[in-house]
Amino acid sequence: MSPRPEVWSNWAGDQRWAPAQVARPTSEAELVRVVGEARERGLTVRATGSRHSFTDIAATDGLMVDTSALRRVVAVDPATRRVTVEAGITLHALGPILAGHDLALENQGDIDTQAVAGALATATHGTGARFRNLSARAVGMRLVTADGDVLDLTEDSDPEALLAARVSLGALGVVSQVTLECSPLFTLERHDLPRPLGETLDRLDEHVDTHDHFELFVWPYTRAAMTRSTMRTANPPRPAPRWKREYDERLVQNGLLSLICRTGRRVPRAVPHLNRVMAAALTQAREQDHAYKVYACRRDVHFTETEYAIPRACAREALERAIELVERRRLPILFPFEMRFAAGDDALLSTAHGRDTCYIAAHQYVGMGYESFFRGFEEIMSSYGGRPHWGKRHYQTEATLRDRFPGWGRFQAVRARLDPDGVFANDYTRRVLGPVAAPVAP
Ligand SMILES: Cc1cc2nc3c(=O)[nH]c(=O)nc-3n(C[C@H](O)[C@H](O)[C@H](O)COP(=O)(O)OP(=O)(O)OC[C@H]3O[C@@H](n4cnc5c(N)ncnc54)[C@H](O)[C@@H]3O)c2cc1C
Structure with missing residues (x-):
């Protein structure tokens, strides 16, 4: 972790923030460690991808986890066309790698500088009436939670949490890996x-x-x-x-x-x-x-x-x-x-x-x-x-948004389950999602 606060900004240069600490983990194990240490120190945690959001969604005065060193391809399964990558790899880096396996992302937006997890977290989209947002092709995600657990979210293991984590606003934990279902190269x-x-x-x-x-x-x-x-x-x-x-x-x-x-x-x-x-x-x-x-x-x-x-x-x-x-x-x-x-x-x-x-x-x-x-x-x-x-x-704000998303209550229930203490909150999530609700007793 770096010892002194640095000022970071987004691509547009109009969002600026000074995290109390910055970590740039190079492995999932290191990511678990820095999140755990931040929690012990009472710091909130925000992951950043390529900082291309125009909102203050990635800003934090707590621990900023710069994911840019988590950029490896973990596995490629040609039979299922499922590719597992570390969360910080950019779409730009991924394109030629997938092409080398005769694969491609199903659809993309008009830039490719985003990190994979950053693009998913905000529901980044391209265009095409038959095609869904990028996040719809995320069939698995590994998520580091505030407790230091690493959750392996799939459609079988925890489908509800996967539906929440696909577009998470960074509010559920830090994604370490994503499995994407790809298309044949076209x-x-x-x-x-x-x-x-x-x-x-x-x-x-x-x-x-x-x-x-x-x-x-x-x-x-x-x-x-x-x-x-x-x-x-x-x-x-x-x-x-x-x-x-x-x-x-x-x-x-x-x-x-x-x-x-x-x-x-x-x-x-x-x-x-x-x-x-x-x-x-x-x-x-x-x-x-x-x-x-x-x-x-x-x-x-x-x-x-x-x-x-x-x-x-x-x-x-x-x-x-x-x-x-x-x-x-x-x-x-x-x-x-x-x-x-x-x-x-x-x-x-x-x-x-x-x-x-x-x-x-x-x-x-x-x-x-x-x-x-x-x-x-x-x-x-x-x-x-x-x-x-x-x-x-x-x-x-939360008050004006909650009725516009049919899955709002379900997302908040997953959020309360995975991050009950609001470790992954920032001003943006407090504004648009509100405080973490008390978990519902089973
Ligand atoms: C020039 C330009 C063109 C754009 N074009 C499009 C477009 O065509 N279509 C479109 O939909 N959007 C577009 N965007 C918006 C952009 O795709 C989104 O803002 C995207 O989220 C940015 O990705 P990022 O990697 O920079 O994420 P950041 O801005 O760094 O972070 C965004 C969110 O992701 C979270 N996050 C990042 N990494 C992780 C992780 N490992 N675990 C958990 N949470 C994480 C952050 O906490 C934050 O909540 C564009 C933006 C710019 C500047």
Whole structure:
């Protein structure tokens, strides 16, 4: 453990915390030891993955367990396609390793820098109406609890705790290992196409249902949309030359966006015009490569973000109301709204629990005001029973959230069983989950 407090921050740089101690265990045994020592000293414990959450979900003033050295592949079973990895391995590191075994993650989000356990803990998702969040493929987890026990959670050993641990907000213990059910290695063919917004929304269901993965970006003050339609295929990868990817990602997607954002931050009233420039610069693009190379994008321009999961049937209306909010209040919003889809699942605190889901995300460039916009956006999404992404900014509390998750009481019962003293709590979990309830007598 390091002797003096250090200041840590998230990817966006807008959440900062100074843990009393930091540990970077290299094995499960060491993890058990540091958690036990913290408990003896009366410290709370928080695990961190890659610290890519926009909320203070990973922050702590107690013991911070940096899991980045827990990054080994423990076992690969080709017959069941189940792969066991240590919790801190990043999705980026995992992709080529799985490909080496002719395997792939079923679906991914738009970056791959997250640690596996960090991605699961917040219900990280990609897009695709037939595909569930990443956590749905976690068929086993090893969890270090406050007592120093190592629980081997599987669908047979403790199915209720596994459903809770899949999306845990880090509030049940520290995950040391995860077993993921993978897919056979596949290729993705992606097609980005600028289109008029109205006709895209008129055919929204068709786009969503006829593509394996469909995503929509919409810039306020323009009537322009960019659709990203992706199909899974047995065709071999045909990667674009490296220089072309670099040119597209570094110069066009990130370079132009960065220039526009810096200009918009200096001259907010120019934002509507800048968005129209951005929309006019959108061009068609195609990519065909191994899935793990296509899902993840480069994100050089830093921003903060909020995202809500709403019933799929409300997608169009909710998006149109969000656009109207920005335009009516003349808000300087330089990033597009992002709309994605996922199948319902059963993790107790998954944002897609029990319903086919549309995710709508809103962003703001670093250094620009976001609160009034995010609160207005939240009000709209709440009117559809929206559930906030646990790793993205929101203003909800336990009181406003408990009725939005059908599995809420069941999660709290598992929490009371595994962490009765709140050793794994922080300000965020106290705010959104409330205090640990007294365990129910058997
Ligand atoms: C640029 C960018 C793009 C993003 N794109 C997407 C996207 O496409 N889809 C999406 O859904 N989200 C997306 N996110 C959000 C991101 O996926 C989540 O916030 C995710 O949780 C971050 O993973 P992490 O490893 O950084 O976890 P952290 O932020 O470090 O931690 C998140 C939570 O996981 C817990 N945790 C971490 N490791 C463990 C462990 N070993 N045991 C127990 N608990 C643990 C922490 O305690 C905390 O509660 C994006 C974020 C950024 C910055």
